[in-house]
Amino acid sequence: MDTESTQNTSQNESKHMETRIEDLKWGIGLFAGVLSLLVAGLSIMVGLNLSSEKSSLDTLKNELRTEVREYLGKSSKPNLVLMGVDGRELQGETVDAWLAPNEKGAQIHFSWVIKNVGKGRSGKIFARFYSSNVLFPDPDVEGTGYKFSTFIEPSKFQPSEVFGGASVLYTANLGVDESMQSLDSKPEILVRLFYGDGQSVDAKFRVRQKK
Incomplete structure (x- = not known):
């Protein structure tokens, strides 16, 4: 009887350990998934910001070029x-x-x-x-x-x-x-x-x- 009781206890502890390991794996997987989503979201935001800044810089450069051309054109015209x-x-x-x-x-x-x-x-x-x-x-x-x-x-x-x-x-x-x-x-x-x-x-x- 003692031997059987000991075996049952060992089996229960083993199952409990496996359950905890599975829970830990699930938790790690969930954390990794959330972390991946956060990284992906951050990357998208950074990409959008960079794209927006690049677009703003391109617009500014085009405006400056236009103003310079207009200024040079006016300043070099005969009168x-x-x-x-x-x-x-x-x-x-x-x-x-x-x-x-x-x-x-x-x-x-x-x-x-x-x-x-x-x-x-x-x-x-x-x-x-x-x-x-x-x-x-x-x-x-x-x-x-x-x-x-x-x-x-x-x-x-x-x-x-x-x-x-x-x-x-x-x-x-x-x-x-x-x-x-x-x-x-x-x-x-x-x-x-x-x-x-x-x-x-x-x-x-x-x-x-x-x-």
């Missing part, structure tokens, strides 16, 4: 101003001019200045002139309100472009009808200068007979 030879803006000025005959009839001559207050080169420049009292050879087809017009093509400008920060003196030699004999009425002229990438500048001024 032309039309001036008289007296250093004042041509708008509203009265300019000395003279009429002279030529093989095609007559010409009106006057001097003016193109000043580039920007930093970029002007590129080729082209000018149109309009008036109702100066008898230019062409009609006005641009709806400016003047009757006559003429132009100076880029090849007639010498130099043909104005560097940033430079001022250039030009003399206009514009053909007019030979019937025009004087400038006593101080007729008004509109000049429209085209340059750069579709830029333009206007000025209205009067001309008087040079003494």
Whole structure:
């Protein structure tokens, strides 16, 4: 009987030990699973944060690049101003001019200045002139309100472009009808200068007979 009792006790202790080992294994497995989930969640959060930070950095870099390009583009653009030879803006000025005959009839001559207050080169420049009292050879087809017009093509400008920060003196030699004999009425002229990438500048001024 003692032997049988001892065997039963040993078997019970063995089963109890096995149960505890199984419980321990289950606990370790559960802990490992929870730990894996925590690590996975942390990795996802870190990945999302890194991705978000990278996206923010990329956006910031793109914005900075755009701002730099815009700044450089603006700072390197030409900006032309039309001036008289007296250093004042041509708008509203009265300019000395003279009429002279030529093989095609007559010409009106006057001097003016193109000043580039920007930093970029002007590129080729082209000018149109309009008036109702100066008898230019062409009609006005641009709806400016003047009757006559003429132009100076880029090849007639010498130099043909104005560097940033430079001022250039030009003399206009514009053909007019030979019937025009004087400038006593101080007729008004509109000049429209085209340059750069579709830029333009206007000025209205009067001309008087040079003494």
